[in-house]
Amino acid sequence: AQRVTQPEKLLSVFKGAPVELKCNYSYSGSPELFWYVQYSRQRLQLLLRHISRESIKGFTADLNKGETSFHLKKPFAQEEDSAMYYCALRGGADGLTFGKGTHLIIQP
Amino acid sequence: DAEITQSPRHKITETGRQVTLACHQTWNHNNMFWYRQDLGHGLRLIHYSYGVQDTNKGEVSDGYSVSRSNTEDLPLTLESAASSQTSVYFCASEQFSGSRRDEQYFGPGTRLTVT
Numbered sequence: 711a712q713r714v715t716q717p718e719k720l721l722s723v724f725k726g727a728p729v730e731l732k733c734n735y736s737y738s739g740s741p742e743l744f745w746y747v748q749y750s751r752q753r754l755q756l757l758l759r760h761i762s763r764e765s766i767k768g769f770t771a772d773l774n775k776g777e778t779s780f781h782l783k784k785p786f787a788q789e790e791d792s793a794m795y796y797c798a799l800r801g802g803a804d805g806l807t808f809g810k811g812t813h814l815i816i817q818p
Numbered sequence: 819d820a821e822i823t824q825s826p827r828h829k830i831t832e833t834g835r836q837v838t839l840a841c842h843q844t845w846n847h848n849n850m851f852w853y854r855q856d857l858g859h860g861l862r863l864i865h866y867s868y869g870v871q872d873t874n875k876g877e878v879s880d881g882y883s884v885s886r887s888n889t890e891d892l893p894l895t896l897e898s899a900a901s902s903q904t905s906v907y908f909c910a911s912e913q914f915s916g917s918r919r920d921e922q923y924f925g926p927g928t929r930l931t932v933t
Contacts, residue, residue, distance in 0.1 A: 716860075742919075744921070746924075752926075753908070753924045753925060753926045753927060754861075754908065754924040755924070756921045756922075756923075759921060796860060796861065798861075800919070804863065804866060804874065804876065805851045805853070805863040805866050805876060805910075805922075806851075806861075806863070806922060807863075808853075808860040808861040808862070809860055810858060810859060810860040811860050
């Protein structure tokens with residue numbers, strides 16, 4: 711069975727501080743990993759996918775197969791980064807398996 | 819612009835009633851999905867479809883059904899609404915071409931309350 715774990719329900723950091731949102735996964739094959747973001751009262755939107763290896767809004771994420779992790783990082787947090795962040799895995803032929811989400815709050 | 823829409827955006831219904839939530843996408847995507855979002859659970863897959871006349875059960879399919887009569891629409895039906903089905907429902911679609919699956923695009927969500 712595939713599983714995604716986001717250990718932090720809530721993460722609060724000050725503006726300008728580094729941010730790291732943790733994501734660990736369990737899957738026997740080669741998964742696709744994604745980070746989705748949901749700003750207040752808006753729909754989910756894709757932030758990153760590991761196969762594209764790009765930086766969006768200053769965020770990066772590296773897939774570490776040895777540690778089965780896909781942590782999301784940003785060196786300097788901005789107030790507009792406050793949102794819910796979901797890590798998701800696509801392993802087999804069905805839909806995405808999501809973690810429970812981390813609520814990121816950036817304090818001024 | 820192509821998009822994915824859901825209706826209604828908010829719905830209040832009574833226990834035992836049948837409810838249908840609509841999802842419509844104009845990208846001509848093959849694959850469509852329904853998820854529910856609950857506090858403490860994240861998003862969980864209810865049903866999905868890979869094309870017309872194709873439907874599949876997801877992780878939490880009990881009490882729900884879908885039908886795919888055309889490419890654009892995947893309505894979600896709650897046969898007999900229960901209070902445990904109070905949730906926010908998201909529809910999503912993605913394009914599948916050959917062996918490549920694109921990202922999933924999400925609708926704005928439907929907030930359903932069962933009283």
